[in-house]
Amino acid sequence: MAEMAAEGREPEILFWVGCAGSFDARAQKVTKAICQVLDAVGMSFAILGTEEMCTGDPARRAGNEFVFQTLALQNIQILNGYEVKKIVTACPHCFNTLKNEYPALGGNYEVVHHSQLLQELINAGRIKMSEGGTFKGKKITYHDSCYLGRVNGVYEAPRAVLESLDSQLVEMKRCRSNGLCCGAGGAQMFKEDEPGDKRINLERAEEALKTGASIVAANCPFCLTMMQDGIKAKDKQDEVMVYDLAELIVNNMVR
Amino acid sequence: MISSIIFTLIAVGSFVFAGREFLKIRRNILLGKELAIEGDTRQRWGNVFLIALGQQKMFKRWIPAVLHLFIYVAFVITQVELIEILVDGIFGTHRFFYAPLGGFYSFIISFIEVLSVLALVATIAFLVRRNIMRLSRFHKPEMKGWPSKDANLILVLEIFLIFFIFLMNSSDMHLHDNKYGFAVSQFLSPIWEGTGESTLHLLERVGWWGHILVVFAFLNYLPFSKHLHIIFAFPNTYFASLKSRGEMENMPEIMNEVKSMFGIPVESTDAVNAENLEFGANDVPSLSWKNVLDAYSCTECGRCTAVCPANLTGKKLSPRKIVMDIRDRADEIGKKLDSGNADFAKDKNQPLSASNFDDGRSLFDYIAAEEIHACTTCNACVEACPVLINPLEPILKLRRYEILSLSQGPQEWLPMFNSLENSGAVWSMSQDRDAWKADL
Numbered sequence A: 001m002a003e004m005a006a007e008g009r010e011p012e013i014l015f016w017v018g019c020a021g022s023f024d025a026r027a028q029k030v031t032k033a034i035c036q037v038l039d040a041v042g043m044s045f046a047i048l049g050t051e052e053m054c055t056g057d058p059a060r061r062a063g064n065e066f067v068f069q070t071l072a073l074q075n076i077q078i079l080n081g082y083e084v085k086k087i088v089t090a091c092p093h094c095f096n097t098l099k100n101e102y103p104a105l106g107g108n109y110e111v112v113h114h115s116q117l118l119q120e121l122i123n124a125g126r127i128k129m130s131e132g133g134t135f136k137g138k139k140i141t142y143h144d145s146c147y148l149g150r151v152n153g154v155y156e157a158p159r160a161v162l163e164s165l166d167s168q169l170v171e172m173k174r175c176r177s178n179g180l181c182c183g184a185g186g187a188q189m190f191k192e193d194e195p196g197d198k199r200i201n202l203e204r205a206e207e208a209l210k211t212g213a214s215i216v217a218a219n220c221p222f223c224l225t226m227m228q229d230g231i232k233a234k235d236k237q238d239e240v241m242v243y244d245l246a247e248l249i250v251n252n253m254v255r
Numbered sequence B: 001m002i003s004s005i006i007f008t009l010i011a012v013g014s015f016v017f018a019g020r021e022f023l024k025i026r027r028n029i030l031l032g033k034e035l036a037i038e039g040d041t042r043q044r045w046g047n048v049f050l051i052a053l054g055q056q057k058m059f060k061r062w063i064p065a066v067l068h069l070f071i072y073v074a075f076v077i078t079q080v081e082l083i084e085i086l087v088d089g090i091f092g093t094h095r096f097f098y099a100p101l102g103g104f105y106s107f108i109i110s111f112i113e114v115l116s117v118l119a120l121v122a123t124i125a126f127l128v129r130r131n132i133m134r135l136s137r138f139h140k141p142e143m144k145g146w147p148s149k150d151a152n153l154i155l156v157l158e159i160f161l162i163f164f165i166f167l168m169n170s171s172d173m174h175l176h177d178n179k180y181g182f183a184v185s186q187f188l189s190p191i192w193e194g195t196g197e198s199t200l201h202l203l204e205r206v207g208w209w210g211h212i213l214v215v216f217a218f219l220n221y222l223p224f225s226k227h228l229h230i231i232f233a234f235p236n237t238y239f240a241s242l243k244s245r246g247e248m249e250n251m252p253e254i255m256n257e258v259k260s261m262f263g264i265p266v267e268s269t270d271a272v273n274a275e276n277l278e279f280g281a282n283d284v285p286s287l288s289w290k291n292v293l294d295a296y297s298c299t300e301c302g303r304c305t306a307v308c309p310a311n312l313t314g315k316k317l318s319p320r321k322i323v324m325d326i327r328d329r330a331d332e333i334g335k336k337l338d339s340g341n342a343d344f345a346k347d348k349n350q351p352l353s354a355s356n357f358d359d360g361r362s363l364f365d366y367i368a369a370e371e372i373h374a375c376t377t378c379n380a381c382v383e384a385c386p387v388l389i390n391p392l393e394p395i396l397k398l399r400r401y402e403i404l405s406l407s408q409g410p411q412e413w414l415p416m417f418n419s420l421e422n423s424g425a426v427w428s429m430s431q432d433r434d435a436w437k438a439d440l
Helices: A002-006 A018-023 A025-041 A057-062 A065-081 A092-101 A114-123 A156-163 A200-210 A221-233 A245-250 B002-029 B041-053 B056-060 B062-091 B103-131 B146-175 B185-192 B197-224 B226-239 B252-261 B289-297 B303-307 B319-339 B369-373 B380-384 B392-405 B413-423 B435-439
Strands: A013-016 A086-089 A110-113 A139-142 A168-170 A215-218 A241-244
Touching: A013 A025, A018 A025, A018 A221, A018 B435, A025 A114, A025 A221, A025 A241, A025 A245, A025 B435, A057 A065, A057 A092, A057 B392, A057 B413, A065 B252, A065 B392, A065 B413, A086 A092, A086 A114, A092 A110, A110 A114, A114 A156, A114 A245, A139 A156, A156 A168, A156 A245, A200 A221, A215 A221, A215 A245, A221 A241, A241 A245, B002 B062, B002 B197, B002 B289, B002 B319, B041 B056, B041 B226, B056 B062, B062 B103, B062 B146, B062 B197, B103 B146, B146 B185, B146 B197, B146 B226, B197 B226, B226 B289, B289 B319, B289 B392, B303 B319, B303 B380, B319 B369, B319 B392, B369 B392
Parallel strands: A013 A086, A086 A110, A139 A168, A139 A215, A215 A241
Antiparallel strands: none
16 A cells, blocks of 8 residues: 555555454465455555554454554554545454444544455456356355344345355355354454353354355355364364355456 | 222322332433433334334244234233223223223224233243243243243233133123123133122122232332333333444543544543543443343343353353343342442442442452353344343443453453554564565
8 A cells, every 4th residue: 555655546445454364374365365356357456564453353342442442543544644445354353343443433434345345346247257167056155254244234245246156055054144153253263262062163163064065155264264173173174165255256257 | 989999099009119119220220321322213213113012023033923922912902901990990980991982892802802812822832931841041040040930920920810801801791691792701701601690790800800900910020020121122122222233332531542642633522530440341330321221121031142152152151141130230239229228338428329339249249250251242142132132232341341440351362462562463473464465
């Protein structure tokens, strides 16, 4: 973003990479997939790079408002400094915080999650799927993340994206507004579980396996980790793959 | 004449006693902090009509929704008959509305009777679901003891109400040669064939008095019962937040502190009050009054707990328990305030009052840290509640208190907070944030 601003160019959209997308090896693949899609459709985009910080979501939900405000206000200063108008995120937690919590702190942007952007691009014909793609006819089940689904009511966009793959979408018993959390939210990702009978991701992975799908589609880097770990715990990692929507699209689009 | 006087005394007495208890509940709710009610009033009324009156969220589960609807509609319609009972009781009339309304009267009472039968079916089904099928959401640890008895007691009272209605209507029908033409009682009245007139009069009176006495008992029982939702569901849906679920309540005092730290101009002058460095909530008075209204509106159905990922996997957290704990604590504070015991005064030189109260206890005496730490903030509980209770908000306020006011909380969060403060990322990483670009 700094380079573009220096050259006086304005990107169509700012890609908010997020901590997971920046540092987590698995989530980095999703980050790259999103970049590849944006490049392929010729949408000009920028990232904040080293100027980006965590949105503060895990700190706020852990109860540490001080750390949240510190991060959020710095991010807002940077975003407002570049006069950013539209943001796409690869993570529903970043999406939620930027969209719903930054306005009260002085940060007002049009924020979309990458599943919504993908749907837009598919609908506009800018993404074209290749004939007889890898996933044609395969059973895919979609895991609703809490912060995209139940919290922000986005249920259809990711499903529409999956339908473009010509695959067979099978729903888990708990889906859409009844979707079961993967267990990572509310800063649980960064601590051990409280004492209990079972890990939440295992409960969800079992449900996903019950659908008989060979692919579990997610829209969140933390769900991705949780679902993958859960499926591994059931020793099904060779039969059932967990992918982000962007990865599925980039492997099947005409480039 | 004498019965009119007795009836009037009982009626006035039960309204006065119940009224006093309702005022106490109002006082307990207002122990909570002030809260600005923002947003579109029409949308709020929409919520009342759709969600409270229209039971919209109940229909996520069809079987209990239909059963509940029977009892609910029967209850609402029966109020018409109650008006007549009050009029008859005070003025010594008999079926006051029958003469002016005629056929329409028979229609209304018949309607009530049909719904009463449906309500009876539903009540029995609910007793079976609770006690024979033992649905798991009714048998979580927080339901042991009083909450379970409370639930069964209400159902049994409902059976009594319905029994007395039919005793009254059927014996009355038989006395008046079936002239009323009530839909259900016309089939019941033949039971009384051969019964003497004076006995029938007595039975009719037993039905009449039995019904209204159970109603008065019910009214006085409500303030102590989970059944309070029949009233509070309405204000609770009205006052429910219209903001996005994704937005946690902002803390302007901290925002302004951080803004001035960064040299950002602070618009509001609500600077941090140096004397009051308590953040979040540890007790009923530091929650909002809506959080407390939520607690009094809860009917302990457990839909929240049944969908809670932490509870489903055996963790101690139960959103319903959090809500029940808030009500119990509010009741505890209320009782202590009513006791007038000066030991509970914060400043012993001042009289005991809601603002001068400290009994050395808090919500943390009810709720363990392990419970609030288990929440994934997934909002499933918020989505599940049929009357728009938000169990998540108090959990997050308790977390805020723990972290900001007590400097406690899960140890494992400390490295995350540290790396967020030092490097702006959730993990401490040696490489740059955009290192992934290299192999694009």
